[in-house]
Amino acid sequence: MANDPDPRGRLIGALDQVAANPEIQRVREVAFAALHLEPGQRILDAGAGTGEVARLLATRLCGSGAIVALDASAAAIAAAVARDEGTSVRYTQGDVTALDFPDRWFDAVRCERVLQHLAEPDVAVAELARVTRAGGRVCLVDTDWESVAVDGLPRPLVARVREHLLATVVGQHLDMGRTLRRRLLGAGLREVSAVPVALYFPDPLAAAAVLPMVNPMVPADTGLIPDDLREDWFGALGEAGERGDFLATLTMWVATATV
Numbered sequence: 660m661a662n663d664p665d666p667r668g669r670l671i672g673a674l675d676q677v678a679a680n681p682e683i684q685r686v687r688e689v690a691f692a693a694l695h696l697e698p699g700q701r702i703l704d705a706g707a708g709t710g711e712v713a714r715l716l717a718t719r720l721c722g723s724g725a726i727v728a729l730d731a732s733a734a735a736i737a738a739a740v741a742r743d744e745g746t747s748v749r750y751t752q753g754d755v756t757a758l759d760f761p762d763r764w765f766d767a768v769r770c771e772r773v774l775q776h777l778a779e780p781d782v783a784v785a786e787l788a789r790v791t792r793a794g795g796r797v798c799l800v801d802t803d804w805e806s807v808a809v810d811g812l813p814r815p816l817v818a819r820v821r822e823h824l825l826a827t828v829v830g831q832h833l834d835m836g837r838t839l840r841r842r843l844l845g846a847g848l849r850e851v852s853a854v855p856v857a858l859y860f861p862d863p864l865a866a867a868a869v870l871p872m873v874n875p876m877v878p879a880d881t882g883l884i885p886d887d888l889r890e891d892w893f894g895a896l897g898e899a900g901e902r903g904d905f906l907a908t909l910t911m912w913v914a915t916a917t918v
């Protein structure tokens with residue numbers, strides 16, 4: 660089993676905020692379309708968090724087929740089970756780098772915003788391919804954190820915060836989104852496609868759910884913003900929000916392939 664991916668217990672609230680964001684929902688629609696889902700299929704959502712997408716799939720497939728939501732976090736799986744109101748989704752704790760399923764078990768697998776956190780993402784991609792049947796689809800969704808761009812804030816301040824973020828965020832692949840296509844190709848899959856989706860946030864509030872660095876509720880001990888810049892940074896964000904000229908973009912990637 661992977662180490663607890665959420666030692667500080669902050670995962671579930673953050674996932675709820677992200678899931679409610681219309682731009683994230685837009686990315687998910689691109690991913691659904693890429694999977695070519697059909698009623699009756701066996702589908703895996705690996706690193707499913709609280710199972711929101713798995714339940715949505717169950718609804719869309721009208722309860723047919725078999726959907727498995729897997730996550731390494733016991734707390735996420737417990738929350739997912741508690742939220743389920745009678746769907747056919749099966750929830751299980753597990754590690755995407757060592758899946759406890761037979762070869763070729765699923766018709767389609769998806770994995771959203773998980774690989775960026777893993778020490779060995781290619782092991783996970785190989786596992787996702789292993790458990791997918793020949794002709795089945797693998798869909799990876801991930802963020803390109805290095806693509807974040809903002810406007811409406813003083814450029815020197817943005818540059819310092821950006822430099823700090825890129826230097827201090829560890830244990831994360833900040834470029835994961837743009838690498839997904841290469842990883843699918845490396846795993847020997849075919850019909851590989853990669854779609855960049857530029858998320859657009861016209862005010863700091865809209866951005867806060869997805870971009871932790873603009874969210875004043877994210878605790879200072881995360882170290883995302885240097886202590887000596889916090890006041891200036893969040894002050895400038897507030898002013899830009901009031902003026903109405905804040906803008907942020909972030910590119911996420913949806914990469915899909917056939918096994």
Ligand SMILES: C[S@@+](CC[C@H](N)C(=O)[O-])C[C@H]1O[C@@H](n2cnc3c(N)ncnc32)[C@H](O)[C@@H]1O
Nearest residue numbers: 661664706707708730731732754755771772773
């Ligand atoms: C950013 S969340 C994304 C959750 C969900 N896919 C979504 O888009 O809302 C990352 C998830 O990956 C899970 N995770 C991290 N490492 C994992 C592993 N080795 N195996 C399975 N899940 C893992 C975490 O517990 C967390 O729920």
